[in-house]
Amino acid sequence: DIQMTQSPSALSASLGDRVTIACRASQDIYNSLAWYQQKPGKAPKLLIYDTSNLATGVPSRFSGRGSGTHFTLTITSLQPEDIATYFCQQYEKSSLTFGGGTKVEIK
Amino acid sequence: QVQLQESGPGLVRPSETLSLTCTVSGGSINNFYWGWLRQTPAKGLEWIAYMYHSGSTKYNPSLSSRVTISIDMSTIRFSLKLTSMTPADTAVYFCARLQSVTVPTYFDSWGQGIMVTVSS
Numbered sequence: 001d002i003q004m005t006q007s008p009s010a011l012s013a014s015l016g017d018r019v020t021i022a023c024r025a026s027q028d029i030y031n032s033l034a035w036y037q038q039k040p041g042k043a044p045k046l047l048i049y050d051t052s053n054l055a056t057g058v059p060s061r062f063s064g065r066g067s068g069t070h071f072t073l074t075i076t077s078l079q080p081e082d083i084a085t086y087f088c089q090q091y092e093k094s095s096l097t098f099g100g101g102t103k104v105e106i107k
Numbered sequence: 108q109v110q111l112q113e114s115g116p117g118l119v120r121p122s123e124t125l126s127l128t129c130t131v132s133g134g135s136i137n138n139f140y141w142g143w144l145r146q147t148p149a150k151g152l153e154w155i156a157y158m159y160h161s162g163s164t165k166y167n168p169s170l171s172s173r174v175t176i177s178i179d180m181s182t183i184r185f186s187l188k189l190t191s192m193t194p195a196d197t198a199v200y201f202c203a204r205l206q207s208v209t210v211p212t213y214f215d216s217w218g219q220g221i222m223v224t225v226s227s
Contacts, residue, residue, distance in 0.1 A: 001168070043201055043203075043218060043220050044214070044217060045217070046213060046214065046215050049212070087152055089213060095165075095168060096154040096157075096211070098152040
């Protein structure tokens, strides 16, 4: 299986800050990466697919970049509603795997 | 907009079989992959299985000996069976739809999740 490693596991930032979360794959996954946002007690919500394509209705302050084994999710100006845990997921291989998550909190 | 809803027991005894159902509404079950995942604080999000509407299946190798996924086209539901449950299977279980071009990719619609506890 492809291992997905996210960093940091948690971060604290101020409203309006630029926040970047990293996701590393154990092997080349080209651009086969999605990002999800999960709020407490809720199901994950698709944010980004194919590394950089925003899902329907996702604000433009979210963006994704990367290729191969290194990927990032950036929130350009952190808003109160962005407080959540973020997960990456690879789908280059048919055994789908997720990163461990990054919890974003307000400083 | 498609909606998914899990149903099933919240408590399962050790060694028993978990049976969960996901009801799909607001969309067709055709031309999509449908899957099950679970989430625990210790292991995070874990994909369990997915199935195409026409019947092809794929299971997580770590669970494949205990898992069966099936689709009932007439009722627009798909199901999960997980045998020989242990406390390690205690988790929130989600059903979800996968987007695909030729292969399954990302999960674009999710059920709300159902907490399943394994305890005697």
